Amino acid sequence: MEVRLHGMWASPYVIRVIWALKLKGVKYEYIEEDLSNKSMAVLEYNPIHKKVPVLVHNGKPIVESAVILQYIEETWPDRTPLLPEDPYERAMARFWIDFGQQKSLTFFAFFLTSEEDKHKTAAQVLETLKILEEEALGDKKFFGGNTINMVDLFFGWLTYSFGCMENISGVQVLLPETLPRLHRWTLDFKQEPVIKENLPDSTALLEHFKRVTKHLKSSNKFKPA
Amino acid sequence: MGGVKVLGLNSSFPCVRVLWALKLKGVNYEIVEENLLNKSPLLLQMNPIHKKVPVLIHKDKPIVESLLILEYIDEVWKTTYPLMPEDPYDCSMARFWAKFVDEKVVVTAFEAMKSEGEGKEVAIVAAKETLELLEKQIEGKKFFGGDEIGYLDLVVGWICLWLPAIEQVGGMKLLDSSTFPLLYQWTQCFVHIPAIHECLPPREKAVDYFQTGLNYLRSLDASKK
Numbered sequence: 320m321e322v323r324l325h326g327m328w329a330s331p332y333v334i335r336v337i338w339a340l341k342l343k344g345v346k347y348e349y350i351e352e353d354l355s356n357k358s359m360a361v362l363e364y365n366p367i368h369k370k371v372p373v374l375v376h377n378g379k380p381i382v383e384s385a386v387i388l389q390y391i392e393e394t395w396p397d398r399t400p401l402l403p404e405d406p407y408e409r410a411m412a413r414f415w416i417d418f419g420q421q422k423s424l425t426f427f428a429f430f431l432t433s434e435e436d437k438h439k440t441a442a443q444v445l446e447t448l449k450i451l452e453e454e455a456l457g458d459k460k461f462f463g464g465n466t467i468n469m470v471d472l473f474f475g476w477l478t479y480s481f482g483c484m485e486n487i488s489g490v491q492v493l494l495p496e497t498l499p500r501l502h503r504w505t506l507d508f509k510q511e512p513v514i515k516e517n518l519p520d521s522t523a524l525l526e527h528f529k530r531v532t533k534h535l536k537s538s539n540k541f542k543p544a
Numbered sequence: 545m546g547g548v549k550v551l552g553l554n555s556s557f558p559c560v561r562v563l564w565a566l567k568l569k570g571v572n573y574e575i576v577e578e579n580l581l582n583k584s585p586l587l588l589q590m591n592p593i594h595k596k597v598p599v600l601i602h603k604d605k606p607i608v609e610s611l612l613i614l615e616y617i618d619e620v621w622k623t624t625y626p627l628m629p630e631d632p633y634d635c636s637m638a639r640f641w642a643k644f645v646d647e648k649v650v651v652t653a654f655e656a657m658k659s660e661g662e663g664k665e666v667a668i669v670a671a672k673e674t675l676e677l678l679e680k681q682i683e684g685k686k687f688f689g690g691d692e693i694g695y696l697d698l699v700v701g702w703i704c705l706w707l708p709a710i711e712q713v714g715g716m717k718l719l720d721s722s723t724f725p726l727l728y729q730w731t732q733c734f735v736h737i738p739a740i741h742e743c744l745p746p747r748e749k750a751v752d753y754f755q756t757g758l759n760y761l762r763s764l765d766a767s768k769k
Contacts, residue, residue: 367644367677379633381640386636386640389635390635393632394632406616407603407605407616409615414607414608414609414612450593454593
């Protein structure tokens with residue numbers, strides 16, 4: 320039973336898969352990819368999107384982090400369940416993950432915001448996070464209730480990457496004053512042992528974000544509309 | 545209470561995916577017809593975040609997003625007609641391709657429909673590239689689900705009637721039987737399955753649906769200029 324994960328240390332898509340594997344106690348081999356010079360393995364395993372993470376289990380590749388999370392849950396169902404048992408609750412968990420994916424452009428716009436647009440893009444992110452706080456989290460400790468589940472893992476990037484976005488754009492959005500329950504969740508989430516032990520180094524991450532922002536802005540690849 | 549309702553309209557293929565699933569499972573349901581240009585209070589209450597159809601209402605609780613509804617239906621009525629593959633790896637492949645269909649195949653087809661002039665040729669090429677990938681996926685199989693139709697067949701099913709409607713409205717040909725013989729053959733087998741056939745709208749309704757949509761989009765663009 321061989322499990323390999325091709326990833327990149329700063330990628331939130333990869334980190335959520337690492338968390339899932341660790342929570343399930345699955346042993347795996349990790350291969351760090353250079354995204355500017357991807358290995359033949361990544362290009363062969365993910366020919367359509369050519370991205371990480373790629374999970375390879377018994378020689379078969381699974382790609383797209385949300386798909387991988389579900390695969391992990393279904394392959395190792397008896398350890399640390401990551402989805403509720405009730406079909407309606409499962410559908411709701413999958414809904415919030417889908418919501419997070421649908422809102423990725425909103426976060427991206429904030430990440431790469433220009434000086435003139437920073438308050439506008441920040442307001443759009445705040446609106447999205449308010450929905451998440453009100454409707455998905457509510458008064459629960461975690462999105463999963465008393466224990467973390469797949470939705471917590473999916474939004475876990477808010478507890479480390481998002482701070483870098485706020486730092487670079489110069490606007491703070493996720494604060495106790497603006498999003499009290501979500502802010503409290505970020506602190507509780509990062510205290511969970513598996514999460515705490517598997518967070519990227521914050522200094523290195525900020526430097527990485529600054530480099531990526533500079534590169535993307537100068538290449539005009541993602542010019543905000 | 546306890547009955548199954550579908551908020552939607554049978555000219556909308558995401559809605560018909562849900563009807564197909566319910567029919568295959570032998571579940572009785574009621575369709576509550578929606579007017580997308582004048583959404584009902586019930587729809588806005590049941591799907592406040594996305595405000596879209598389809599919405600499945602089961603035991604008075606709403607489930608939204610067609611792909612999530614299909615999985616919900618499969619999990620609730622699990623003893624009849626399984627939709628998702630049994631094997632977790634095959635499940636992950638089905639989910640990956642379902643996402644690809646909605647994010648790439650559908651989107652590029654719409655782009656080609658909407659585009660005009662030089663941009664249209666480019667958009668048509670992009671749409672055909674996505675169909676090529678789908679063609680490779682059906683190779684060696686009667687249906688995407690194997691010998692019987694499954695989740696992915698229901699997701700791809702829009703190409704049997706809605707894609708020709710999109711082609712008509714867009715004045716172009718995307719899925720021709722000589723370029724995509726396997727996919728074409730699949731549409732012929734799929735459309736003759738009784739549960740599938742029974743839920744198909746008249747072709748003119750689908751044409752009307754897209755033409756109305758296109759006119760609306762063009763009127764929005766015109767008012768911005």
